[in-house]
Amino acid sequence: MKAYKANASVIYTDTEGNRIDTFVIFDTDHLTGLTHINHENLKVGADRLQLHPKTVCDYHLPLEDAFSFELLKKLREKYAELDAAKTVSLDTVIKLRPLAKAS
Numbered sequence: 001m002k003a004y005k006a007n008a009s010v011i012y013t014d015t016e017g018n019r020i021d022t023f024v025i026f027d028t029d030h031l032t033g034l035t036h037i038n039h040e041n042l043k044v045g046a047d048r049l050q051l052h053p054k055t056v057c058d059y060h061l062p063l064e065d066a067f068s069f070e071l072l073k074k075l076r077e078k079y080a081e082l083d084a085a086k087t088v089s090l091d092t093v094i095k096l097r098p099l100a101k102a103s
Helices: 063-085 090-095
Strands: 009-013 019-026 034-037 043-045 049-051
Touching (some): 009 034
Antiparallel strands (some): 009 019, 009 049, 019 034, 034 043
């Protein structure tokens, strides 16, 4: 049985023969043999999938998309840090009071 890892770039072939670039969300389930892909949130058999031809190393990352992948990773880290910094304690909220009342 052919198995795919999470985040693998694959080409999905639908019932009409259309080939669609997508990626694997979760590793192939070894009990059912189905792979959960991003395209329409489908679970499909390995006969419908093909590893993307421009895949390299264990991460199944097409060379043309390496920059975008790294950029997205850095943005996720950046915004996770910003969200963590936005956490406001109750003491901070109590201290924030308007300086003057509007008339």
